[in-house]
Structure formats: structure tokens, C-alpha cells
Amino acid sequence: MKFKMKSLTLGAVLLSGVLLTGCQSEPNTLTFTPAPPKASMNVNQSAVVYVTTRDLRNTPEISSYVKDGQLLKLSASPELTQLFQQIEQQDLVSKGFRIGMANNSNAAVTVDIQQFYAKVNQGNLRYDIDSKIQLAIHVQGRRGQFTKNINAGRTHSGAFSARNSEIQKVLGETFNEVVESIYKDQEVANAINQYAN
Known part of the structure; x- marks a missing residue:
């Protein structure tokens, strides 16, 4: 009798664990990892x-959508200010500039994040994701x-309802395009050289 009771209890615990795992919600954080810059260092930079x-x-979120009648708001990891600070510093270092403090620098570079959002429109059978990133350097x-x-x-359009993975894919592709544009750009480096001294 004891063995039956233990088996029944163990079975109930395992079944409830499986059911709860199936009901877990998706995380509310999307992670972004920038690629390293590919520029060869210019050692002639003095700024x-x-x-x-x-x-x-x-708004602080990077996307929001309705799932099962609840509004889900997604955030970025790392925070966008940290992310673009890292990207801009890596880019400038790869182009030969040295990073300093406000009191010992020849030029200041400010990255303004004006837009970083994936708008999700959902119907009964389809969804649309429109992502947009806009920066001013x-x-x-x-x-x-x-x-x-x-x-x-x-x-991006798809069938039924949007999921975090689709939003991550669309916003991630947009993010990678922006990062690549920052790395390929020479106008910011030229402006630093022109206006620094």
C-alpha cells in the first residue's frame, strides 16, 4: 500500500511539473549582441x-503585443544605451581613435537613440511585424x-500570432543592419578629424 501511495504521489508531482513547464510564458527580454567591427586600425589618428x-x-519597451488577452511588453538586454555606447566606442577604437573623458577629449560624440521598436499588428489568421531603428550620431x-x-x-508577415522569436528575428536583422552601417561609415570619423582641433 505504501509503495502504491509513493508511486501515485511521484506520478502526480511529475505530471504537474510537465504541465507547468508547458504553460511557462516566454521571457520578456530580447538579447542583442553586436558583431565586432571589421575596420583595420588607423594608427595616424590623434584625437x-x-x-x-x-x-x-x-517608451522604454522595444515591442509589445497581445497574447492570450494580455499585453506583453518586451525589453532589450543589455539596455539600449549600454549597447550603442559599446558599439560606438568599438567602432571608434577600431578606426584608431582613443576614448577619453569629457575633460581630456578633443571631440564629443553623442549617439541619440530616436527609435528602436518592432510594431506588431495581429489579426485572426495573420500578423505583421514592422521594425524600425533610428539613430542620430x-x-x-x-x-x-x-x-x-x-x-x-x-x-515580416506570418500566419496566426506573433511570438518573441519572430520579433527577435526581425528586430535583430534591423539591429545588425544599423551596426553594419555604423561600422562602414567614414563621415563620423572624418568629422572628428575635421572639427577636433
Whole structure:
């Protein structure tokens, strides 16, 4: 009798564990990892650059959608300001600039995150994901200033309802396009050299 009771209890615990695992919700965080820059270092650069990043978006989430009658808001990891700070610093270092503090730099570079969002529209049988990332990179030096705008967008449609994996894919492709644009750009580096001294 004891053996039957233990077996029944063990079976109930295992069954409840399996059922709860199947009911787990998706995480509310999407992770972004930038590729390293491919530029070869220019050792002739002499400017020391101070880099800051500002998040100018109206909402902190990067996407939201309705699932099972509940509004799910997704956030980014790492935070977008940390992410683009890292990207811009890696880019400038790969192009030969040194990163410094505000009091010992020749130029200031500010990255403004104006938009980073995936809009999800869902119907009964279809969903659409429209992602858009918009940045403004400002260079401020003693002899002037310069602004470079970088934008990218993607659209994806699918059957039934959107999931985090689809949103991650579309927003990730848009993010990678923006990162590649930052790495390929020479206008910001030229502006630093022009306005720094």
C-alpha cells in the first residue's frame, strides 16, 4: 500500500511539473549582441573622443503585443544605451581613435537613440511585424559640429500570432543592419578629424 501511495504521489508531482513547464510564458527580454567591427586600425589618428549615448524614445519597451488577452511588453538586454555606447566606442577604437573623458577629449560624440521598436499588428489568421531603428550620431568639436542619421527597417508577415522569436528575428536583422552601417561609415570619423582641433 505504501509503495502504491509513493508511486501515485511521484506520478502526480511529475505530471504537474510537465504541465507547468508547458504553460511557462516566454521571457520578456530580447538579447542583442553586436558583431565586432571589421575596420583595420588607423594608427595616424590623434584625437581623443568622449562618447555618450542618450535614449530619446517615448517608451522604454522595444515591442509589445497581445497574447492570450494580455499585453506583453518586451525589453532589450543589455539596455539600449549600454549597447550603442559599446558599439560606438568599438567602432571608434577600431578606426584608431582613443576614448577619453569629457575633460581630456578633443571631440564629443553623442549617439541619440530616436527609435528602436518592432510594431506588431495581429489579426485572426495573420500578423505583421514592422521594425524600425533610428539613430542620430552627433560630433561636437572646437571647430564645429556634424550630425549623421542612421536608419533601418524591416517588415515580416506570418500566419496566426506573433511570438518573441519572430520579433527577435526581425528586430535583430534591423539591429545588425544599423551596426553594419555604423561600422562602414567614414563621415563620423572624418568629422572628428575635421572639427577636433
